[in-house]
Amino acid sequence: MDQKISTIQDVARAAGVSTATVSRTLSNPGVVAESTREAVMEAIRSTGYRVNHTARNLRRQRSGSVIALMPNLANPFFAQIIAAMSSVLTPAQYGLLIADTQAGPDAEARLSHYLLSGLADGLVLFDGSLTPSRLDIPGRPPIIAACEWMDGALPSVRVDNACGARLAVRHLAEAGHRRIGHVTGPPRNVLSVSRLQGFREELAAQGLEPRPDWIYEGDFTMDSGAMVARKWLASTDRPSALFLSSDEMAIGFMGAVQHAGLRVPEDVSVVGFDNIEVVGHLTPALTTIRQPRTLIGERAAELLLGMIEESRTDGPSEVIPVELIPRASVAPPRE
Amino acid sequence: MDQKISTIQDVARAAGVSTATVSRTLSNPGVVAESTREAVMEAIRSTGYRVNHTARNLRRQRSGSVIALMPNLANPFFAQIIAAMSSVLTPAQYGLLIADTQAGPDAEARLSHYLLSGLADGLVLFDGSLTPSRLDIPGRPPIIAACEWMDGALPSVRVDNACGARLAVRHLAEAGHRRIGHVTGPPRNVLSVSRLQGFREELAAQGLEPRPDWIYEGDFTMDSGAMVARKWLASTDRPSALFLSSDEMAIGFMGAVQHAGLRVPEDVSVVGFDNIEVVGHLTPALTTIRQPRTLIGERAAELLLGMIEESRTDGPSEVIPVELIPRASVAPPRE
DNA sequence: CTGAAAGCGCTAACAT
DNA sequence: ATGTTAGCGCTTTCAG
Numbered sequence: 001m002d003q004k005i006s007t008i009q010d011v012a013r014a015a016g017v018s019t020a021t022v023s024r025t026l027s028n029p030g031v032v033a034e035s036t037r038e039a040v041m042e043a044i045r046s047t048g049y050r051v052n053h054t055a056r057n058l059r060r061q062r063s064g065s066v067i068a069l070m071p072n073l074a075n076p077f078f079a080q081i082i083a084a085m086s087s088v089l090t091p092a093q094y095g096l097l098i099a100d101t102q103a104g105p106d107a108e109a110r111l112s113h114y115l116l117s118g119l120a121d122g123l124v125l126f127d128g129s130l131t132p133s134r135l136d137i138p139g140r141p142p143i144i145a146a147c148e149w150m151d152g153a154l155p156s157v158r159v160d161n162a163c164g165a166r167l168a169v170r171h172l173a174e175a176g177h178r179r180i181g182h183v184t185g186p187p188r189n190v191l192s193v194s195r196l197q198g199f200r201e202e203l204a205a206q207g208l209e210p211r212p213d214w215i216y217e218g219d220f221t222m223d224s225g226a227m228v229a230r231k232w233l234a235s236t237d238r239p240s241a242l243f244l245s246s247d248e249m250a251i252g253f254m255g256a257v258q259h260a261g262l263r264v265p266e267d268v269s270v271v272g273f274d275n276i277e278v279v280g281h282l283t284p285a286l287t288t289i290r291q292p293r294t295l296i297g298e299r300a301a302e303l304l305l306g307m308i309e310e311s312r313t314d315g316p317s318e319v320i321p322v323e324l325i326p327r328a329s330v331a332p333p334r335e
Numbered sequence: 336m337d338q339k340i341s342t343i344q345d346v347a348r349a350a351g352v353s354t355a356t357v358s359r360t361l362s363n364p365g366v367v368a369e370s371t372r373e374a375v376m377e378a379i380r381s382t383g384y385r386v387n388h389t390a391r392n393l394r395r396q397r398s399g400s401v402i403a404l405m406p407n408l409a410n411p412f413f414a415q416i417i418a419a420m421s422s423v424l425t426p427a428q429y430g431l432l433i434a435d436t437q438a439g440p441d442a443e444a445r446l447s448h449y450l451l452s453g454l455a456d457g458l459v460l461f462d463g464s465l466t467p468s469r470l471d472i473p474g475r476p477p478i479i480a481a482c483e484w485m486d487g488a489l490p491s492v493r494v495d496n497a498c499g500a501r502l503a504v505r506h507l508a509e510a511g512h513r514r515i516g517h518v519t520g521p522p523r524n525v526l527s528v529s530r531l532q533g534f535r536e537e538l539a540a541q542g543l544e545p546r547p548d549w550i551y552e553g554d555f556t557m558d559s560g561a562m563v564a565r566k567w568l569a570s571t572d573r574p575s576a577l578f579l580s581s582d583e584m585a586i587g588f589m590g591a592v593q594h595a596g597l598r599v600p601e602d603v604s605v606v607g608f609d610n611i612e613v614v615g616h617l618t619p620a621l622t623t624i625r626q627p628r629t630l631i632g633e634r635a636a637e638l639l640l641g642m643i644e645e646s647r648t649d650g651p652s653e654v655i656p657v658e659l660i661p662r663a664s665v666a667p668p669r670e
Numbered sequence: 671c672t673g674a675a676a677g678c679g680c681t682a683a684c685a686t
Numbered sequence: 687a688t689g690t691t692a693g694c695g696c697t698t699t700c701a702g
Binding site for chain 4: 054
């Protein structure tokens with residue numbers, strides 16, 4: 001039996017109805033008579049019919065997918081968000097396309113490419129360093145910014161990064177630390193900026209002097225955390241506690257400090273940001289700020305879907321709460 | 336200026352040619368005259384035209400995307416492979432769709448769904464526990480198995496898991512260990528099976544007695560590694576070294592052992608599998624078997640693309656070498 | 671409640 | 687080298 005792929009026509013023929021009726025049975029079953037519906041379903045079964053999404057999408061003038069623009073797929077933080085998005089998009093019959101904004105040479109161009117290409121019915125932006133010059137493209141698909149966006153022009157799902165940073169610093173201060181340093185992410189990244197700002201605010205609130213030389217620049221990666229550790233180790237007048245803008249950097253930092261023979265938290269207290277899964281299994285387990293990744297991914301997908309269905313580019317913004325997860329990497333300072 | 340989205344028709348009109356010529360200029364520039372080509376390109380620019388991929392794909396009877404079926408998106412191991420695949424698919428004008436096989440209730444059904452739906456021009460299978468009953472679907476898209484597949488029926492890109500396991504055990508034996516245990520992945524998973532087999536083979540090769548009670552069952556997750564640690568801690572007649580079938584389990588294991596006050600490698604030596612980025616930053620840094628993830632992702636994508644272009648479902652298989660990365664989690668046994 | 675028919679935007683024969 | 691034309695498979699008015 002040399003079965004070719006069967007189309008809606010084959011089904012119509014087999015069921016003795018028109019293609020329109022088959023189509024209705026599939027997308028709007030309510031309007032067809034019980035008996036015909038059954039006949040059609042049976043015909044679908046016997047022919048092994050599957051809708052051709054490409055044809056459907058062409059006709060409906062949509063693409064049937066959503067695209068996520070991510071800065072760094074290798075970061076486990078994003079992987080889990082993808083999983084969450086996938087879990088809401090799949091049931092809704094949307095595909096999830098993934099694009100790595102670091103991969104190509106020109107991230108900005110890629111963004112406007114996706115905006116114009118019609119490849120996706122909507123996008124979710126995770127890259128905090130993207131600054132699209134023009135978002136006012138007529139007929140562009142809806143966008144959800146999954147981070148604080150420069151001008152708040154975009155509907156967004158985000159956590160309150162400044163607040164998270166304040167939580168971290170307060171925790172350190174409450175443990176008795178007066179010499180608190182910070183490791184930032186990439187300087188132009190919105191996330192870095194907000195967290196640094198929160199850090200400064202809470203320092204002030206605690207009546208602590210900001211020390212510019214205690215603010216180290218990182219780029220969210222483990223290697224950059226390790227690099228900062230080397231600087232920290234080399235200096236004499238150094239902070240007794242550090243708030244790092246990502247768990248990955250905290251991992252790199254702690255690793256390098258420990259490999260150098262010092263101990264966390266005895267020699268330095270450390271707080272990270274993200275609460276990626278691994279940090280609970282480290283020794284010491286890392287105190288960090290939890291971002292509910294699953295929730296972020298789900299809400300971003302849901303909000304976007306809503307905007308797509310209503311075909312509007314504006315929409316609600318949502319702030320997901322963060323919380324401090326106290327673990328073992330913070331202790332009172334020496335002496 | 337109320338610019339609508341412009342079609343190939345608009346371009347044709349603007350350039351004073353037929354739609355066919357525009358189409359040719361885009362997909363086969365060689366056959367159109369220099370002068371017309373320029374006129375068309377100019378018209379494209381002035382109209383702001385973008386090809387409608389949906390229409391193109393419908394006409395070409397393809398979908399323009401490749402789908403990756405992954406067991407666990409939250410695992411950083413897979414994220415990096417996605418990044419690598421994306422880096423070869425994007426330039427080739429293919430989209431990358433991601434599906435989480437754990438998410439839905441019925442993974443097998445999902446696989447055959449993707450096989451039949453025409454949603455993708457090809458698939459890459461990463462889930463070693465999938466066992467599609469029937470792959471002989473006429474007209475199904477090409478598949479690359481990115482793991483050892485049951486019957487070798489599928490073209491594949493894979494690492495030699497058994498060999499990796501042997502490397503791990505040999506390393507432990509060479510450090511002087513005679514009491515070597517193993518933590519498996521999920522029992523029906525091909526990866527688990529191959530690694531367990533390699534473990535057994537090398538044990539035999541080293542003249543060591545296999546001890547069934549030293550083979551613990553895990554599921555590749557950190558939590559399962561921690562669980563095994565609790566069992567290990569509770570027993571008296573226990574192995575002095577452990578080869579774990581994934582880095583994540585090794586992380587969970589080491590964490591739990593250390594939190595219980597014992598030390599790695601002084602009290603137990605540990606070898607993992609995968610070489611995910613984080614393990615080099617742990618204390619102690621984890622000795623492990625490296626799988627070149629980027630290479631795996633790239634090759635899988637390349638092979639698949641080749642099969643798609645030639646529209647064939649058979650193709651070459653490739654074995655990517657693994658290597659042992661010696662770090663600090665292995666030491667000679669006590670006494 | 672169902673059918674006929676007109677395309678969605680594009681490409682690939684087939685002509686010229 | 688370029689134009690004409692016939693669809694790809696589906697949905698959706700518009701009639702009946």
